[in-house]
Amino acid sequence: MPRPTIKDVATAAGVSKGAVSFALNDRPGVAPETRRRILEAAERLGWTPSPRARALSVSRALAVGLVLARPARVLRADAFFPAFISGLESALSEHGHALLLQVAEHDDEAAYRRLAAGGRVDGVLVTDLQVDDRRPALLEELALPAVIVGPHLGDGFGPQQSALGVDDVPGVTAAVQHLASLGHARVAHVSGPLTMVHGRSRRDAWASAMAAAGLPAGPLVEADFSAESGAAAMRALLRLEEPPTAVVFANDVMAMAGLSVAQARGVSVPRDLSVTGYDDTEIAAHVQPPLTTVAIDVVAWGRAAALRLLELVDGRPPSPVDLPPARLVVRGSTGPAPTTPSSSSS
Amino acid sequence: MPRPTIKDVATAAGVSKGAVSFALNDRPGVAPETRRRILEAAERLGWTPSPRARALSVSRALAVGLVLARPARVLRADAFFPAFISGLESALSEHGHALLLQVAEHDDEAAYRRLAAGGRVDGVLVTDLQVDDRRPALLEELALPAVIVGPHLGDGFGPQQSALGVDDVPGVTAAVQHLASLGHARVAHVSGPLTMVHGRSRRDAWASAMAAAGLPAGPLVEADFSAESGAAAMRALLRLEEPPTAVVFANDVMAMAGLSVAQARGVSVPRDLSVTGYDDTEIAAHVQPPLTTVAIDVVAWGRAAALRLLELVDGRPPSPVDLPPARLVVRGSTGPAPTTPSSSSS
């Protein structure tokens, strides 16, 4: 027996389709007794409305889209998306919306167009924003509500768009201050791509925190968030005439790879060199030495992003969100600055 | 201007809705000249069929579901899903299907029921199968086609179900043989939960490979794939009267955590102890020493799973898949067995 339809419920309750629809959506114009009878019949038949049909008649998809714009290689190592998705979905399912995934290897523009053209989603989440990203403009053109996930940009977005994200500044600042208080003066930064908003924002946060601590701008190496690039950055820093005594990495993966390079070169961490990461990945606490890093609540972030998107879709005013702030987790990879100027002995 | 509908195309081409539908689905009964005119009109208006409407009339959802059944804490560290999803989606989008995600913290049964009741998906992918999993039976009851992702189980599944996965045996066997050839005789295994199919299958593979190499069964510690549990397992192994000279971990995360514990205890890897992982996570190559591990092509796996599911949904016979086999990647964490019986000096 196929799933019962609204018609089955209607005949079972001895009323018309319309009455059932009214009763189930709590709309006036149905006598209490009739409503009760209808609900009882629906219950008895085990009827649930079909989102398919519902979506068609209300002209809404009842789903939102997330485009994974990173290449599979990078996705492979990523700890952000699973947690983020988990948060997203928990909020969405509470509101009867589904989460639709689309993976765009390169041409993400086409992916968004497909999503919009199909009318399969009511809105989308945009992650990994580039500094000069064309997607907000594209989505505005497609009239697709969007939540841009990441640190705030200066520029405003369209009326159908909203930026939402954990502020990088406090976390990175805490890391720099922590190092400064340990006596470090040459604090380098290994950033993500500076073409990406969260690559750049962490770089900026590091630079201003350094200035605020009264320290000279340390060396900066631009990497791409991958382990390989983190390792390369560390090698470059160690080749410097005056290597830094501490390195602030823009994420854990690079930090761990950097850590490994330093150790392989006989540089002891944290005795000769302090290292910090960002993300608080699960393994971060389980490498040798355990990584000092910045923890963010990605699940909460996902929930907040989903709720904001639903508000946009419904045309409701955005309610304020307060995300748990990033916090520094001090572990074994940071220690007092070496007194002997950058000698390296195992 | 809202998206054009099939009716707009019909009037533009001077034909009926039905004719347009025929023309666009390459069905006979349309004169070549008419077909051309219709396609031209559709092109000019920029029309794309609405999956919403299409799904309703063909009584298919044109989407498949994936339930992430792991708690957020574990998901956080997981490198499997992003890559797997990436593979899934690439195959699905080629066939006009969408990927719908559902996250089930605990009660995954309810998640599947929701998916089935809503009729939002035509089939589902089941991961992380438990040895005594109720989901295959549940899905059969719900008449929801399913691909069970993971190593084959002995029992057959329903007609609407199919198991598909990378065989664990060759990878684990290669790891054990590699260690045996290096002279290791006491090779321990740190497994995932033995209530999980892939936890058990890797354990079994290790046990038979040991037997095949003519070695006595080494110590076995059951863990849960998390870093914390891997660390605990390593501590337990080091406490043994006769600690193993090599440890085969069931995944990279546990292996890296175990590696770290050994080093913290002053056990040198690979001099005193060899360690292997499973997954070939990105960071595995960038810890100190780099991890010897088993690489699997998770993206290809995802593609294959998606294609098989589409076959099931369409009622086509399953086509054989050949997944690239797991292969051992030898790095620095494995070396010759120590000659002095398990002395530990830094």
Added chain:
DNA sequence: CACCACTTCTAAACCGGTTTAGTACAGGAA
């Protein structure tokens, strides 16, 4: 010429909901 088969196309039903227009009936006021 009558009949049949085949191709090409249209009209209408259908998927399963929501929503609008309109009907039936009750009670209250003039």
Added chain:
DNA sequence: TTCCTGTACTAAACCGGTTTAGAAGTGGTG
């Protein structure tokens, strides 16, 4: 009594496609 208003409900249109039944036109055969 008649008229009006409001409530409770039904019938039908609608969302945007697919699919079936049937109509119209064409060509071939006896």
